Amino acid sequence: MNGRKREVARRLFAYEFNRSAHKIESAEERSPTYILTPTGVRCNRVFVVGVLLDREETKPDTNFWRIRLSDPTGVFTGYVGRFQPDALETLLEVEPPELIAVVAKVRHFEGETRSFVSLRPENIAVVDSDVRDYWVYETARLTLERIKAMESKEEEDVLLAWQVYNPDLEEYRSVVKQALQTVIEGAVEVRGEKEEDKEEKWEEEEEKQLEEEFEFEEEEWDLSDILGE
Amino acid sequence: MGGIDKLTEQIVKRFRDSGFDVDAKEISKRLNLLIYEFKVPESEAVRTVTNYLMKELDIDREQLAAESPLVRIADVTTPGKWVSLKAKVIQLWDATSPNISQVGLIGDETGIIKFVTWAKAEKEEVKEGKSYLFKNVVTDSFGGRMQVNVNRNSQIVEIEEDVQLPPRELEVVGALIAIQQNSGLIRRCKLCNRTMTKDICPLHGKTEGYDDLRIKGIIDDGKNFYEVILNEDNIRELTGIGLKEARKIAEEKLERSAVLAELKNRLLGRYFRVAGMRGERYLIVREVEFLKQDIRQIAGELL
Numbered sequence: 001m002n003g004r005k006r007e008v009a010r011r012l013f014a015y016e017f018n019r020s021a022h023k024i025e026s027a028e029e030r031s032p033t034y035i036l037t038p039t040g041v042r043c044n045r046v047f048v049v050g051v052l053l054d055r056e057e058t059k060p061d062t063n064f065w066r067i068r069l070s071d072p073t074g075v076f077t078g079y080v081g082r083f084q085p086d087a088l089e090t091l092l093e094v095e096p097p098e099l100i101a102v103v104a105k106v107r108h109f110e111g112e113t114r115s116f117v118s119l120r121p122e123n124i125a126v127v128d129s130d131v132r133d134y135w136v137y138e139t140a141r142l143t144l145e146r147i148k149a150m151e152s153k154e155e156e157d158v159l160l161a162w163q164v165y166n167p168d169l170e171e172y173r174s175v176v177k178q179a180l181q182t183v184i185e186g187a188v189e190v191r192g193e194k195e196e197d198k199e200e201k202w203e204e205e206e207e208k209q210l211e212e213e214f215e216f217e218e219e220e221w222d223l224s225d226i227l228g229e
Numbered sequence: 230m231g232g233i234d235k236l237t238e239q240i241v242k243r244f245r246d247s248g249f250d251v252d253a254k255e256i257s258k259r260l261n262l263l264i265y266e267f268k269v270p271e272s273e274a275v276r277t278v279t280n281y282l283m284k285e286l287d288i289d290r291e292q293l294a295a296e297s298p299l300v301r302i303a304d305v306t307t308p309g310k311w312v313s314l315k316a317k318v319i320q321l322w323d324a325t326s327p328n329i330s331q332v333g334l335i336g337d338e339t340g341i342i343k344f345v346t347w348a349k350a351e352k353e354e355v356k357e358g359k360s361y362l363f364k365n366v367v368t369d370s371f372g373g374r375m376q377v378n379v380n381r382n383s384q385i386v387e388i389e390e391d392v393q394l395p396p397r398e399l400e401v402v403g404a405l406i407a408i409q410q411n412s413g414l415i416r417r418c419k420l421c422n423r424t425m426t427k428d429i430c431p432l433h434g435k436t437e438g439y440d441d442l443r444i445k446g447i448i449d450d451g452k453n454f455y456e457v458i459l460n461e462d463n464i465r466e467l468t469g470i471g472l473k474e475a476r477k478i479a480e481e482k483l484e485r486s487a488v489l490a491e492l493k494n495r496l497l498g499r500y501f502r503v504a505g506m507r508g509e510r511y512l513i514v515r516e517v518e519f520l521k522q523d524i525r526q527i528a529g530e531l532l
C-alpha cells in the first residue's frame with residue numbers, strides 16, 4: 001500500500017532529451033531510474049507536446065508501435081504497446097500529423113556503441129496549438145532556469161552533469177531561443193536532426209527488448225491509496 | 230529499537246506528568262512483545278500497555294494526564310506522538326476500507342494535514358467546514374507524509390471557534406497529466422456519501438446510491454505535482470458537462486465509463502490555472518480554469 005513517491009513530469013526539448021545519455025540507478029530495490037540531462041535535471045517522467053509525425057508498427061500485427069514526435073528542436077522517439085492501454089487507445093485514433101500531448105516514462109537503453117533514450121507514453125491526448133505554444137514557452141523557461149543553476153554549480157546533479165557532459169551552455173541557450181522564436185513568429189517548423197538518423201541496428205535491439213518487457217512500474221497514487229475503491 | 234524507546238518514553242512521561250512512577254524497562258519489554266512478537270500496531274500497543282499500567286496502579290483515565298499537548302499542524306513533524314489539534318475539516322474523502330470511518334484533510338493557520346479516524350475508535354463523524362478540538366490523536370507517517378490518527382483514546386469535540394486556514398493561497402499553472410480511473414460519473418452511498426463500487430458501499434454494502442461527477446487528477450508544472458479533486462461545479466464550468474449532461478452521455482453510449490472517456494478527451498494534457506489551498510501534496514481547488522495566456526508576450530520576455 002505504501003507506494004513510491006510519484007515522479008514529477010519534467011519539461012525538456014527533444015534536443016536536450018536526445019543528448020541525455022547518462023543513467024542514474026540506485027542500488028535500492030524498486031527505486032526509480034532516471035536519466036540525467038545535460039542541464040542537470042534527473043528525470044524519470046516527462047510531459048511533451050509536439051507533432052506526431054508518424055506511428056509505425058515495429059513488426060506487423062504486434063500492436064507495438066514506434067512513434068516519432070517533433071518539437072521545434074528535434075524529434076522524440078517513443079514506443080507504445082499493450083501495457084499502456086490508455087495511450088494505445090488514443091494513439092490508434094490519431095491520424096498523423098497531429099498535435100499531441102504525451103505524458104511518458106523515460107526509457108534508457110544501452111546499446112553496443114551508444115545509449116539511446118526513448119519515451120514510453122502513459123497518456124496521450126490530442127491538443128491544439130495553444131497548448132503546444134505554452135509547452136514551448138514553459139519548457140524554454142524551465143530550461144533557462146536549469147542553465148542558470150548549471151552556471152552556479154551548486155547542486156549535486158548539476159555537478160554531476162558538468163562531470164558527465166561538460167556541456168556548452170551557449171548551445172542549449174541558443175536552442176531555447178530558436179524554440180521561442182518559432183512561437184513568437186507563430187510558425188513552428190519541424191527540423192530534423194541529421195546526426196540522429198536512425199541506426200537500424202540498435203533500434204532493432206531496443207525494440208526486441210521492449211517487446212519482451214513486462215514491466216509495470218508501480219507508483220504511488222496517493223489519493224487512490226487513500227480512496228481505494 | 231529506536232521506535233520502542235520513543236514509545237516507552239512517551240508512556241513514562243504521560244504517567245510521570247500525572248504523578249505516577251512507572252518502570253520503563255517493564256514498559257519497553259511489553260511494547261517489544263506486542264509490536265515485534267505479536268505484530269500489533271504501535272498505537273494499539275501503546276494503548277494496551279497504558280491500560281495495563283492503569284490497572285496495576287489502580288487509577289482511571291481521568292487521573293492520567295489525558296491532555297496531549299496542543300500543537301499546531303506545522304509542528305507535527307515526527308510520527309508516534311500523542312498530540313491535540315484545533316483544526317477545521319477541509320475535505321472529506323471516501324474511506325478505503327471498512328476499518329476506516331473517516332479520512333480527509335484538516336487545517337489550522339499553520340498548515341493542512343491528513344487525518345484518519347479508525348472505525349474501531351467509534352467516534353462521531355466530523356463535518357466539512359466545522360472546527361473541532363482533536364484531543365489525543367497520534368501522529369503517523371504514511372508514504373513519507375505526516376498524518377494524524379484518531380483512535381479509541383482520542384476525543385473529537387466540536388468548538389465554536391472558526392479555525393482559520395493557512396492565509397496564503399496557492400496558484401498553480403500546470404498541465405493535467407493524469408486522471409484517475411475512478412473519476413467521471415460515479416455513484417455515492419445515500420447514507421454516508423462514500424463512493425460505491427458496483428452499487429456497493431464499502432460501509433453499508435448493497436444500498437441506495439446517487440450519481441455524482443468528479444475528477445481525481447494530477448496537475449504538474451514541471452517542478453511539482455499536485456493532487457486535485459474537481460467536483461461537479463468545476464467540471465461543468467470547464468467542459469459544460471454537468472450531472473445532467475453526463476447522464477445523457479452515459480445513456481447514449483450505454484455505459485457510464487463513456488463520461489470518463491469524454492472528460493479525458495477534453496481535459497487531459499491541457500494547461501490549467503488552479504487556485505486553492507495547498508496541503509502537503511494536495512491542492513484544495515477553489516477555482517480552476519483553462520490557461521489563457523498571451524504567449525507571444527511572455528515568450529518575448531524570456532528572450
Ligand SMILES: [Zn+2]
Nearest residue numbers: 418421430433
Ligand atoms: Zn454508505
